[in-house]
Amino acid sequence: MAFTRPTGKHRARRRPTRRSMSVAGVATLTVSGVVGALSSQALAAEPEGPAAGQGSSTTQAIVIGDSISDTIAAQATAQRAAAEQAKRVAEARAEAKRKAEARAQEVREARQRAARAAARKRLNAFRTPVAHSYVSTGYESGGALWSSGSHTGIDFHAATGTEVVAVGAGTVVEAGWGGAYGNNVVIRMRDGMYTQYGHLSSIQVTVGQSVTPGERIALSGATGNATGPHLHFEARTGQEYGTDVDPLAYLRKHGVHV
Structure with missing residues (x-):
């Protein structure tokens, strides 16, 4: 018996729609992703052993570690x-x-x-009491002018107002009127000796004052027992009158030559 298709419009095989294809593609991609992830996890969790490629990875890790340690x-x-x-x-x-x-x-x-x-x-240092001068009357010169009968010091030629300086360092022990010496200054020297400066017109130091070599102490004059302006200079072993020594010898002892 022969079969025949019924008459009328026959429906052709249906083509897959875009929606069904998309669903199929997603399913395929999902499966591929899962398989890929599982494959990666399997590789990551690969147990130790002589599997292929493991020795090379370990060697690279050791080399890198050694390089960092060396650095x-x-x-x-x-x-x-x-x-x-x-x-x-x-x-x-x-x-x-x-x-x-x-x-x-x-x-x-x-x-x-x-x-x-x-x-x-x-x-x-020592120096002369009057600069650029000379001795006009020597030590122990005789005459009626001196009560002791001789000169107890030396006289330096000096006009009134000439600067008088200390011959050396010391301390002033007398500064004022000295009778026949007129205005006078007595200095106790550092070496223990005493020097006297007489017939002064002006005194410029005070008792207790320290003086240095060449320091101005007075101005020359003609006060006291004097016939004219000059400086009377004495060197003594003590402060009192009558302890005089040769002034020139004393100055020369300290390097001063008059």
Whole structure:
């Protein structure tokens, strides 16, 4: 018996729609993703053993680790070397500073010694009581002008108002009227001797005052027992009258030649 299709419009095979294709594609992609993820997890969790490729990965990790360790060690060595170099530089600078300070201290001490020596030299220096003068009457000259019968000092030629200076360093023990000496000054010298300056027109120091060699103490004149302006100068072993010694010999002893 033969079968025939019924008459009328026959429906052709239906083509898959875009929606069904999209769903199929998603399903395929999902399955592929899951399979890929599972494959990655399997590779990541691959157990230790002589599986293919594992030795190469381990060797690379060891090489990288050794390289980092070497780099860190090199950096530490460089840092230690830099620290040691900085320490040496600091020590060298400190030593140079110490030596410079020591040299500076030596220079200061040398200058101080020189200054003290110069001060001692100034204090121990002697000079004539009147500059650019000469002795007009010598020591122990005889005559009626002196109550003792002889001259107890020496006279320096000097006009009234001529500057009179201390012949050396000492302390003023008398400054004022001295009878026959007129206005006079007596100084106790550093060596224990005494010097006297008489017939002064003006006194410019006071008792207790310290004087240095060449310091002005008075102006010459003709006060007291004097026939004219001049400076009477005496050297004594004591402050009192009658303890006189040769003034020229005393000055020459201290390097002054008149």
